[in-house]
Amino acid sequence: MKIPVRYNHVGYAPDAAKIFFVNPAELPETDLAVSDVFFRIVRVNSEKGVAWDGNLLEHTYEHQGTCEYTGESLWSGDFSGVLELGRFAIQLWKKGDPEKLFFETLPFEISNDWIYRQLLANIKSFYYQRCGVELTPDFAGAWARPVAHLDDHIKFHPSMQRDGFWNAHGGWYDAGDYGKYIVNGGVSVAALLLACELMGNCDAGRAIHSPEPLVLPDGLKMYSLKEEVRFELEFFLRMQDTDGGVFFKVTPERWDGFVPPKDSDVLQKRMVLGKSTTSTLNFAGALAAASRVYRKSDAAFAERCLQSAVAAYRWAVSRPYVDWPHNTEGSGGYGDDRADDEFFWARAMLYRELHTRDKEFADVSTESLRELILKDMEALPPKLGVDWRDTQNLGWIALALQDFDLELQKRARTVLEKTALEIIQLQKEDAYGISLRKFIWGSNGEIANHALTLAIVNTWKNEVGGNSLVFWCRELVNYIYGRNPVNVSFVTGSAWSSPKFPHHRICHSDGVKEPIPGLLVGGINSDRQDMYRSMHRAPHYPDELVGHSYTDEQGSFASNETAINWNAPLTAVLALLCS
Numbered sequence: 001m002k003i004p005v006r007y008n009h010v011g012y013a014p015d016a017a018k019i020f021f022v023n024p025a026e027l028p029e030t031d032l033a034v035s036d037v038f039f040r041i042v043r044v045n046s047e048k049g050v051a052w053d054g055n056l057l058e059h060t061y062e063h064q065g066t067c068e069y070t071g072e073s074l075w076s077g078d079f080s081g082v083l084e085l086g087r088f089a090i091q092l093w094k095k096g097d098p099e100k101l102f103f104e105t106l107p108f109e110i111s112n113d114w115i116y117r118q119l120l121a122n123i124k125s126f127y128y129q130r131c132g133v134e135l136t137p138d139f140a141g142a143w144a145r146p147v148a149h150l151d152d153h154i155k156f157h158p159s160m161q162r163d164g165f166w167n168a169h170g171g172w173y174d175a176g177d178y179g180k181y182i183v184n185g186g187v188s189v190a191a192l193l194l195a196c197e198l199m200g201n202c203d204a205g206r207a208i209h210s211p212e213p214l215v216l217p218d219g220l221k222m223y224s225l226k227e228e229v230r231f232e233l234e235f236f237l238r239m240q241d242t243d244g245g246v247f248f249k250v251t252p253e254r255w256d257g258f259v260p261p262k263d264s265d266v267l268q269k270r271m272v273l274g275k276s277t278t279s280t281l282n283f284a285g286a287l288a289a290a291s292r293v294y295r296k297s298d299a300a301f302a303e304r305c306l307q308s309a310v311a312a313y314r315w316a317v318s319r320p321y322v323d324w325p326h327n328t329e330g331s332g333g334y335g336d337d338r339a340d341d342e343f344f345w346a347r348a349m350l351y352r353e354l355h356t357r358d359k360e361f362a363d364v365s366t367e368s369l370r371e372l373i374l375k376d377m378e379a380l381p382p383k384l385g386v387d388w389r390d391t392q393n394l395g396w397i398a399l400a401l402q403d404f405d406l407e408l409q410k411r412a413r414t415v416l417e418k419t420a421l422e423i424i425q426l427q428k429e430d431a432y433g434i435s436l437r438k439f440i441w442g443s444n445g446e447i448a449n450h451a452l453t454l455a456i457v458n459t460w461k462n463e464v465g466g467n468s469l470v471f472w473c474r475e476l477v478n479y480i481y482g483r484n485p486v487n488v489s490f491v492t493g494s495a496w497s498s499p500k501f502p503h504h505r506i507c508h509s510d511g512v513k514e515p516i517p518g519l520l521v522g523g524i525n526s527d528r529q530d531m532y533r534s535m536h537r538a539p540h541y542p543d544e545l546v547g548h549s550y551t552d553e554q555g556s557f558a559s560n561e562t563a564i565n566w567n568a569p570l571t572a573v574l575a576l577l578c579s
């Protein structure tokens, strides 16, 4: 069926802008001018009352022409004036006498709490990624599962030539596979901890800070974000060797098939691999951030995190070029041949945490760190968002959020504001209001990370260059939840159009029809790396268009896998939009 309307399938907040797009080529009549069509917002109740009538425009933002990645010439409609709460549909009508109804969307909501509900689902998704523990029915409902992958007594990979066993228990599975990776876990934890740090005690704050589990509307229990992140942090701490270095990953010997964790346990040996400079610095950045967030509620744990971060940093300083383990036989590579951005992140975090403790940490004194940070700032301008390979934005953010070195704070804020403006400028020039110029593996994660940049800058400044940061942040969120070229709300369980067949081993082996909710899939990826598989396993993309490089199939690891580093920035953005 043709769906000519691109809109947020979940909803819009009453005080938010409510913009949608129309692809006229998908209307039932051709050669229509924009002035031939009008839209109507109708209430989805027995009376179907009209909430708004409006005309369409031939352009959106500063974008006048054809969408480069789909060829569409999108029109746009705006019903920001509808402030009432409820369930609504968008109708497209042909003007004339009589008027003719062309199309009606499936319902979406205008509500104050749709973002909060999605936030809860997202936080919960990390619980479903837990490894090595039983997921109990009171938390997991239909997705309960027995304990597997204990990882508490596993060998080192033969390439390490190291005897003995290691306890690498706990932590989250990275994605659709059963690997656990420090590099990717670290950036995920960092994004989530930013939400913990910045989110005050507003109504939504309970979902972030509560020490007790929450009970969700569906009756299931859920850990607050702070408690959930701690589960991953405990795993991180186990991954630190006695010399301070941090192992890179826990990997099965070969890639697992689509079997449940318990079967994988029987079929596979699991091993520890690493250490590398990047994994060790990633650990340092994440653990230093943790020491900040847990200081008030658990000073001993916070101190342990900080001491471990310092030990990791020292290890990396003395071994600045220890390469990532070039091994992808049973797990992903996360190969990164530059560690300068990880150094910057770790240094900035430690600078922030240690500045009152020079006497104890003479080798990482405020003065010495600052000197290096000044060089980092010159060498490593921010990117539009964080990603697992390039982490310097976390350094910039740490400097922008501290308030004891106002000179560096000002510099960092100015630079990040410029970055935010760049994101917005790209959005304005794009037919779908997004800031990408290429759709890569995990493009949804990239969009979420750009949105996080906007949301972070918004914590100290509401506008850049006259543009509202919240407005542009919400525009990116609208894309994620359905207003995109493939009409998919990219988070499982969020809307009628959500992925049903994510590339996720647990979802496909747990015997439950519905996928685990709250998982963000990678999304449009024009590289389509999964097409290089044998014919019968290659996924079925709808056509050749760059903007249609997405398919809701289990086999599409390049477009339909979920991963913690994509979910994490989205979770943080949703939290910050609730505050």
Ligand code: 9MR
Residues within 6 Å of the ligand: 174, 175, 176, 177, 179, 331, 332, 333, 334, 441, 442, 557, 561, 562, 563
């Ligand atoms: O997100 C990663 C992406 O940037 C890389 O291009 C891709 C190929 O190396 O790997 C992605 O990460 C995967 C990881 O290697 C293994 N777990 C699943 C991750 C998401 O697909």
